[in-house]
Amino acid sequence: MDALSEVFRSIHLESTNCYRLELAAPWAIGMNAFEGAVFLVVVRGSSWLQIEGIDTPMPLVGGDLVILPKGQSHTLRDSLSGNPSIAEFEQLLQADSDEAPTVLKAGGTGLPTTVMYGRFSFEPLPENPLLSALPPLLIVKGEEGRAVEWLDTTLQFMASETVTARPGAQVVINHLAGILLVQAVRAYIQNQECHDRCWLRALTDPQIGEAIHLIHRHPEQVWTAEELAERVGISRTTFFTQFRELVGEPPNKYLTRWRMQRASQILRSQRIPLSAVASSVGYESEASFSKAFKQWMGQSPGAYRQANGTAKA
Structure with missing residues (x-):
């Protein structure tokens, strides 16, 4: 498994709520800030997107995919002229009693979108490494009013599942939405916006990406810069310099960050002794692990586990 795949595996996408919005001009829909990420795809028609923290409204046409990794509040509207009353998205949801993925309608009698x-x-994580590394806005532009090929195929499946009540529909939607996120991140990494000093691009570097993969895959190992440099086939000095330039911090700090990230996940999800948690993330003793965890997270492993709903085994 490559380093980017490891990152996606580690963030644990729990669920995706997906809706098909059938809109007719004039219309405007306001979406509150969301503790997660948000995506939208214009299937047909056009719209304007206004995002909190971004001054310039963004025109969208058929085939455009937008992802807001920070989940900031935003408004979709058919036009910047006129002043239709803003329908709150949460109110549209409350007006629909169906618990399954659904079609929501709003607006007047004009052009459809x-x-x-x-x-x-x-x-929930103290720090989601993927979302933290992404900018406030990701956009994949369509081609001549149509979605790019991979997006068009995904949308066809997703649209089919959102308008049916077939068993397992939500599982299918979750997987399809996850594909949208992966593909958008891939596109961002290849885009010029993701410059050389970009942690996500570091994942694709032949040597540094392989070192990150080793850290992610085996946090229990006693990794040193010398050991990692040898494993990826470059000198220690070159490795240390390139790692710091691409990732933005030295290897030992990144290793500790990943170990604490992994430890917090284990504490939330597994009923195993703290000594076993310590061993699984590379600490020889529970005491040394507890000290490092408290320095990093601001509370002891036991307190963190208790606060996050997992009792000690």
């Missing part, structure tokens, strides 16, 4: 809209919910 269809938008696939969804929200990603992740396992």
Whole structure:
């Protein structure tokens, strides 16, 4: 498994709520800030997107995919002219009693626009490494009013599942939405916006990406810069310099960060002794692990486990 795959595996996408918005001009829909990520795809028609913290409204046309990794509040509207009353998205949801993925309608009797809209919910983490590394806005532009090929195929499946009540539909939607996120991140990494000093691009570097993969895959190992440099086939000095330039911090700090990230996940999800948690993330004793965890997280492993709902085994 490559380093980027490891990162996606570690963030634990818990659920995705997906809706098909059938809109007719004039219309405007306000979406509150969401503790997760948000995506929307213009299936047909056009719209304007206004995002909190971004001054310039963004025009969207058919085939455009937008992801807001920070889940900031935003408004979709058919036009910047006129002043239709803003329909609150949460109110549209409350007006629909169906618990299954649904079609939501709003607006007047004018030109139609269809938008696939969804929200990603992740396992609560002290720091989500992927979302923290992404900018406030990701956009994949369509081609001549149509979605790019991989997006068009995914949307066809997703649209089919959102308008049916077939068993397992939500599981399918979750997987399809996850594909949208992966593909958007891939596109961002290849984009010029992700410059050389970009942790996500570091994942694709032949040597540094392999070192990150080793750290992610085996946090229990006693990794040193010398050992990692040898494993990826470059000198220690070159490795240390390139790692710091690409990742933004030295290897030992990144290793500790990942170990604490992994430890917090284990504490939340597994009923195993703290000594076993310590061993699984590379600490020889429970005491040394507890000290490091408290320095990093601001509380002891036991207190963190108790606060996050997992009792000690």
